[in-house]
Amino acid sequence: MSSLPTIATVIGSGTMGPGIAATLARAGATVRLYDISPDAIARAEAAYDVVRGVLESVDSPSAPGGSVSFGTDLDAALADTELIIEAVPEKLELKQKVFADLEARIGDDVIIATNTSGIPITTMAESMTVPARLIGMHWSNPPHLIPMIEVIPGEKTSSELVDQLIEIVKAFNYVPVLEKEIPGFVENRVLYAILRECMALLEEGIVTPEGLDACVKWGIGYKLSVVGPTRLLDMAGLDIYQAVSGYLNKDLDASTDTPQFIKDKIAAGQLGFKTNGGMYEYGDGDVDAKRKEIITGLIAARKTLASIPNV
Ligand SMILES: NC(=O)C1=CN([C@@H]2O[C@H](COP(=O)(O)OP(=O)(O)OC[C@H]3O[C@@H](n4cnc5c(N)ncnc54)[C@H](O)[C@@H]3O)[C@@H](O)[C@H]2O)C=CC1
Numbered sequence: 001m002s003s004l005p006t007i008a009t010v011i012g013s014g015t016m017g018p019g020i021a022a023t024l025a026r027a028g029a030t031v032r033l034y035d036i037s038p039d040a041i042a043r044a045e046a047a048y049d050v051v052r053g054v055l056e057s058v059d060s061p062s063a064p065g066g067s068v069s070f071g072t073d074l075d076a077a078l079a080d081t082e083l084i085i086e087a088v089p090e091k092l093e094l095k096q097k098v099f100a101d102l103e104a105r106i107g108d109d110v111i112i113a114t115n116t117s118g119i120p121i122t123t124m125a126e127s128m129t130v131p132a133r134l135i136g137m138h139w140s141n142p143p144h145l146i147p148m149i150e151v152i153p154g155e156k157t158s159s160e161l162v163d164q165l166i167e168i169v170k171a172f173n174y175v176p177v178l179e180k181e182i183p184g185f186v187e188n189r190v191l192y193a194i195l196r197e198c199m200a201l202l203e204e205g206i207v208t209p210e211g212l213d214a215c216v217k218w219g220i221g222y223k224l225s226v227v228g229p230t231r232l233l234d235m236a237g238l239d240i241y242q243a244v245s246g247y248l249n250k251d252l253d254a255s256t257d258t259p260q261f262i263k264d265k266i267a268a269g270q271l272g273f274k275t276n277g278g279m280y281e282y283g284d285g286d287v288d289a290k291r292k293e294i295i296t297g298l299i300a301a302r303k304t305l306a307s308i309p310n311v
């Protein structure tokens with residue numbers, strides 16, 4: 001296989017599957033999107049139409065011949081495939097069962113890339129017949145708009161596969177970030193460090209949700225979208241970092257569990273957009289409107305970031 005696979009299969013058509021499939025298809029691959037649930041497939045077909053429109057409006061590489069087909073027939077989805085991207089729910093046992101099911105149906109040369117948010121690849125590969133073929137390929141949500149993918153080899157992943165996946169990611173113009181294996185990988189370790197402190201500040205009543213969102217969006221997000229954290233330290237001064245981290249680090253939240261108020265919301269069925277309420281409440285039509293605003297904002301920001309120097 002040279003760079004982009006001719007045929008690829010995405011397993012799991014929930015939040016992430018349609019955007020992943022659409023990105024590969026737009027770059028020219030024939031993609032089969034498989035799900036165990038017919039309802040999920042029906043939702044994915046509708047989501048795909050929206051995603052395709054979004055891809056039209058960003059500078060996403062497009063090549064002729066790409067397509068996405070949808071279905072609940074696993075053998076049909078796997079026929080002649082070269083690359084499988086697994087995007088089923090974040091449960092180790094489920095992913096291991098899916099890998100066993102896949103390995104019973106495919107040749108030894110077929111790649112399995114997992115979109116796990118942070119389960120170590122080595123652990124997932126323990127029950128596999130060919131562990132050298134498993135590699136982490138962590139897309140960020142929404143996958144058709146965030147042009148960066150973490151590439152995470154496990155202890156038994158073949159080094160040829162690491163190089164191959166990096167070339168595949170470059171073939172659809174995304175930035176591959178090669179990492180050593182660690183729970184949560186790099187992106188979610190940083191994101192969850194931020195989220196842990198944010199949730200603690202809310203729980204202690206230090207700031208309102210609206211105030212927190214404004215502070216983090218402008219004070220941190222805006223700046224970090226232009227200058228990464230390493231260069232930010234040069235901009236601020238390492239002496240300042242030493243002075244502040246010297247008194248602040250020991251005061252930062254260090255809890256190891258999910259905050260109780262989040263657990264209470266989940267127990268009350270408040271999960272966020274998918275239940276019309278979570279951190280904020282949403283009335284009729286509000287969730288769709290917010291989703292549109294977020295996508296519009298991400299498209300505008302991506303265009304701007306693509307047009308300025310990578311400092
Ligand atoms: N939601 C997010 O923001 C992100 C999620 N991820 C990771 O991607 C993976 C998928 O996440 P989501 O798309 O959010 O999950 P989701 O729950 O929205 O979708 C998962 C889909 O997998 C299907 N499924 C369940 N068992 C299956 C099986 N045996 N075979 C085929 N399909 C099956 C479900 O019917 C569902 O449609 C997880 O590992 C998650 O941690 C990674 C990056 C971001």
Ligand SMILES: Cc1ncc(C(=O)O)c(C(=O)O)c1O
Nearest residue numbers: 116117139140141142187188
């Ligand atoms: C809150 C949250 N948690 C996990 C992930 C992930 O990468 O799996 C994301 C994301 O990609 O956006 C996220 O927002």
